[in-house]
Amino acid sequence: MGLYAPCWANPRGGQAPIRCQLARPAPRPGANARIPGARELAEAEGWDAVTTRRLAGLIDYSQPVLYSHFKGKADIMAAVATRGFEELATRLRMETANVTGAPEVLRNVCAAYLDFARSRPVIYEAMFVLPTKIKFASEETPTALRAAFAELVIALGPDRQKPEFLAEVLWSALHGMVVLVQSERIPATGAEVRLNVLVQKFSR
Numbered sequence: 175m176g177l178y179a180p181c182w183a184n185p186r187g188g189q190a191p192i193r194c195q196l197a198r199p200a201p202r203p204g205a206n207a208r209i210p211g212a213r214e215l216a217e218a219e220g221w222d223a224v225t226t227r228r229l230a231g232l233i234d235y236s237q238p239v240l241y242s243h244f245k246g247k248a249d250i251m252a253a254v255a256t257r258g259f260e261e262l263a264t265r266l267r268m269e270t271a272n273v274t275g276a277p278e279v280l281r282n283v284c285a286a287y288l289d290f291a292r293s294r295p296v297i298y299e300a301m302f303v304l305p306t307k308i309k310f311a312s313e314e315t316p317t318a319l320r321a322a323f324a325e326l327v328i329a330l331g332p333d334r335q336k337p338e339f340l341a342e343v344l345w346s347a348l349h350g351m352v353v354l355v356q357s358e359r360i361p362a363t364g365a366e367v368r369l370n371v372l373v374q375k376f377s378r
Contacts, residue, residue: 217296217297220296248306248307249307251300251304251306252306252307252308254297254300255297255300255301255306255308256308256316256318256319257297258294258297258298258300258301259301259316259318259319259321259322260318260321261290261294261297262287262290262301262322263318263319263321263322263324263325265286265287265289265290266283266286266287266322266325266326266329267321267325268286269282269283269286269325269329270283270325270328270329276331277373277377279329280329280330280331280373280376280377281369281370281373283325283326283329284329284344284348284369284372284373285369287326287348288348288351288352288365288369291352291356292352292355295356298352302349302352303353323341323345326341326344326345327341330344330376331378334378340376344372344376347372348372351365351368351372
């Protein structure tokens with residue numbers, strides 16, 4: 175099993191996945207209050223504008239106080255990205271909550287992923303594009319990221335061959351579509367057609 179497996183593998187055997195719990199680690203006091211300010215600044219002006227000095231002024235905290243919560247920009251981005259993983263996992267889970275394996279469920283999950291990326295481009299950038307301290311495919315991978323990945327596995331349905339790798343390929347395809355559209359390498363028009371092709375390829 176790969177390193178994302180603890181998020182979805184069934185410890186009782188078989189390939190029926192079970193979800194990991196989205197238990198958010200206890201933050202340092204006051205840290206959560208800083209995250210919305212960082213998100214708002216990044217969404218308004220881009221990540222280059224997010225510095226501890228700017229964030230301190232935005233939320234009316236001194237830089238020493240801010241440094242007690244975040245050592246620097248990388249920690250701020252990681253906190254924003256982690257919150258994004260939680261939001262993405264929740265949105266995907268809404269689509270897999272009732273039925274699994276049906277083509278419409280897979281399509282809804284893929285559509286929800288793409289919609290999240292379109293509606294949160296700056297947050298998505300922190301999650302999956304810009305370098306951060308977050309460990310992927312590691313024992314240190316955040317629970318929220320594992321939870322989002324688990325929903326892709328669940329959406330593919332039970333008894334799939336090498337489901338973790340299949341989900342990684344699906345994720346890669348979705349991410350590629352997001353980045354190519356955002357960078358205007360492929361046109362935004364035709365998104366529904368591409369989504370239909372993708373779902374058809376991954377459906378049984």
